[in-house]
Amino acid sequence: xxxxxxxxxxxxxxxxxxxxxxxxxxxxxxxxxxxxxxxxxxxxxxxxxxxxxxxxxxxxxxxxxxxxxxxxxxxxxxxxxxxxxxxxxxxxxxxxxxxxxxxxxxxxxxxxxxxxxxxxxxxxxxxxxxxxxxxxxxxxxxxxxxxxxxxxxxxxxxxxxxxxxxxxxxxxxxxxxxxxxxxxxxxxxxxxxxxxxxxxxxxxxxxxxxxxxxxxxxxxxxxxxxxxxxxxxxxxxxxxxxxxxxxxxxxxxxxxxxxxxxxxxxxxxxxxxxxxxxxxxxxxxxxxxxxxxxxx
Numbered sequence: 001x002x003x004x005x006x007x008x009x010x011x012x013x014x015x016x017x018x019x020x021x022x023x024x025x026x027x028x029x030x031x032x033x034x035x036x037x038x039x040x041x042x043x044x045x046x047x048x049x050x051x052x053x054x055x056x057x058x059x060x061x062x063x064x065x066x067x068x069x070x071x072x073x074x075x076x077x078x079x080x081x082x083x084x085x086x087x088x089x090x091x092x093x094x095x096x097x098x099x100x101x102x103x104x105x106x107x108x109x110x111x112x113x114x115x116x117x118x119x120x121x122x123x124x125x126x127x128x129x130x131x132x133x134x135x136x137x138x139x140x141x142x143x144x145x146x147x148x149x150x151x152x153x154x155x156x157x158x159x160x161x162x163x164x165x166x167x168x169x170x171x172x173x174x175x176x177x178x179x180x181x182x183x184x185x186x187x188x189x190x191x192x193x194x195x196x197x198x199x200x201x202x203x204x205x206x207x208x209x210x211x212x213x214x215x216x217x218x219x220x221x222x223x224x225x226x227x228x229x230x231x232x233x234x235x236x237x238x239x240x241x242x243x244x245x246x247x248x249x250x251x252x253x254x255x256x257x258x259x260x261x262x263x264x265x266x267x268x269x270x271x272x273x274x275x276x277x278x279x280x281x282x283x284x285x286x287x288x289x290x291x292x293x294x295x296x
Contacts, residue, residue: 007047008047009290011289012052014055015053016079017035017055017058018058019082020083021059031218031222032218033215035210038215052077074289076111078111079112079114080116081114086128097123107199109201109284110201111277113206113209117172117205118171120204121172121193126176127173131171135168136167140185140187143184143207144161144183144185145158145192146182148180148181149181149182149183153280153284154182154192155280164267164268164274168188172190172206175195192204192207205277209277213264213269214247217244220242220243221240221243224239224240249262
């Protein structure tokens, strides 16, 4: 079946990689995919005529690409990060907060996962804290959309209850005034929100719609020491077995045995379900560029 992309408009995106340089180097050493590449892959499939440029916002010499300004981009996509958003004395964090506020004041449209929802909450006056329930890793189970989430443009087409890829230690405990949670689960009550400021909007999720089984298996394998230390696995061999099963299911998504063993359904495997938030954001950007659209 021929794939029909979300948009063929010549859009221009800035992908904001939020990891510091040392962490990016460690990704290569640990055989972990760079998060900006996951978003680029999505754009190649769903917006084939779009262009994207990557910036490293945690670096001390961060600037937008030479000769560009905020208005040159139709949207900004924020990756996750291993920094802590409430440590504003860290220049790798404070610079990101300043840039995010600049985007919001300029009326820009952003999408961000994991670190994205924490950044959106922080700049809007919300609160981010360590999750007392510990790390939520691999797959967030039974995220449930509330009434606001079921009618939110970001989540049109999403099941009311779904699983999603995830890896985080902090959580949003308070959203900015006027911002509502769109849904959550028992581990993380706030899993999705849209923060607005005039014409600006920041669509955000705590979970990762950009990941797939293969990429999450690589991340889990790289986090083996921490996952064992935190009590999620008995030893690193068990982590590798789990990651290996994920990779196998990625290669053979129809395997009933592997689906059952990992407790994974179509909401994780099928990109038409898993990537709903990203596709809806692309539709929003396309309409925002080509016609009038109320903020959502």
